[in-house]
Structures are given as C-alpha cells and as structure tokens.
C-alpha cells in the first residue's frame with residue numbers, strides 16, 4: 690500500500706485539530722549545588738589563617754530505592770502479569786493505581802515500546818489510551834494494523850511516574866527484566882522504540898532521536914528501529930513525516946525478515 694503524504698497525514702490523525710497530551714505541572718528539576726573552593730595566598734602580617742571548616746559536600750540527588758525482584762526468566766504470561774501487578778521494586782509502585790503490563794496480540798509481528806503509563810493508562814490498565822494513544826492508533830492504521838492484531842504495545846516502565854515525569858534510569862532498570870521477558874515471550878519480528886525513554890531503556894543510548902533514527906538496531910536478533918514518541922509528535926507537526934518514514938523503514942525490515950533475499 691502506498692499512501693500519498695496527505696493520505697498519511699489524515700491516517701495518522703494529524704489534521705485538522707491538534708490536541709496536546711494532558712500533563713500535570715511537574716516540579717522543575719532541582720540542580721545539585723556546586724561549591725567552588727578557591728585557593729587563597731595568605732596576606733603578609735595577617736593572623737594565621739584558621740583552616741576553614743570543610744564545606745559540606747553537595748548532597749547527591751535522592752537515590753531511587755530498589756528492591757530486588759524474583760527472577761522472571763521462566764515465567765509464562767499469567768505469572769508475569771501477577772508479578773508485575775504486585776511489583777514493589779521501585780518507588781513508582783507507591784502512587785500507581787495499577788501496573789500496566791501491555792496490550793495486544795501475543796504472537797505479534799510488531800512490538801511498540803513507549804515510556805510509561807500516564808494518568809489515563811493508570812486508571813484503565815492499558816497502555817496508550819490517551820491522546821498519544823489515539824495518534825499511535827492512527828499510525829498503526831496507516832500501516833494497516835490495529836491494536837490487538839499483529840501488534841503488541843508495552844512500556845519501558847509499568848507504573849505511572851508521578852506527574853507524568855520521565856522515568857528515572859534506575860526505575861527503567863528495575864523494570865527492564867519484565868520488558869525483556871515480554872520480548873522473549875512475544876518474539877516480535879520488529880521492535881519500534883517510541884521516544885527517548887524507550888531508547889534509553891532498551892538501547893542504553895542517550896543520543897538525540899534525530900541522530901538515532903533511520904538506522905537498524907537489533908535486540909536478540911530482532912530488528913529494531915527508533916522513532917519519535919506520539920506525545921512529542923502531537924506537539925511537533927513537522928516530525929510526523931519523519932515518524933512516518935521510520936515506520937515505513939520498520940515495515941521494510943519486517944518484510945525483509947519475512948522473506949530474506951536468496952543469496953544467489
């Protein structure tokens with residue numbers, strides 16, 4: 690199926706109304722105070738300098754307290770779902786209404802990985818049900834797929850970060866075994882990382898998305914691509930065309946994987 694740019698924009702729900710994702714005001718990040726100590730030469734004739742009290746060290750940002758989780762490598766879906774529902778590995782469990790494991794076809798071609806549940810997802814227990822989810826559904830429709838049919842949708846973290854803040858690296862690391870187990874059970878043919886947090890969680894790369902997109906990555910032999918998060922696309926119209934290019938690239942990789950070229 691080849692869509693004109695206009696058709697694609699309509700398919701992706703880009704026109705005519707732009708709705709920003711609901712975000713709660715979040716507290717601005719607190720920068721760690723840096724204390725600079727200058728070396729001073731003593732003034733002649735002056736009273737001997739009394740060694741000043743050493744300045745207190747800047748306090749490190751509060752660490753994310755992590756509790757170990759029991760291994761998930763051998764769990765099937767019901768056990769994995771139970772363990773995620775009960776998970777208390779990091780502080781995100783304290784304010785969640787429920788953990789959000791993921792949704793979709795358990796034998797998918799596509800796996801989309803986002804950041805973490807927002808307010809609506811936290812209530813409904815399903816990923817991407819808010820405005821960003823509507824755009825994601827439109828992106829799927831443009832690819833001729835639908836939520837639940839050949840596609841599974843998951844997140845880097847399973848519990849809502851308060852105020853929809855970006856999950857901390859430690860929170861993503863704590864949740865990573867669940868995502869790894871999901872990928873092992875799903876065996877998707879293509880993985881699409883939506884936005885920086887998913888890239889950080891899976892690729893461990895902090896480069897800009899502009900630098901990372903358009904390339905083929907692999908996770909356990911599964912081809913993987915990087916694109917913009919739908920919530921970002923809701924605010925950045927010009928990048929939707931780039932996201933569409935990324936999806937077409939992913940679809941090519943999926944098709945190549947399904948029918949690899951003969952070596953002669």
Ligand code: URA
Pocket residue numbers: 803804805806807810815816817818819821822844920
């Ligand atoms: N954003 C995400 O990354 N995931 C969701 O489930 C919802 C919004």
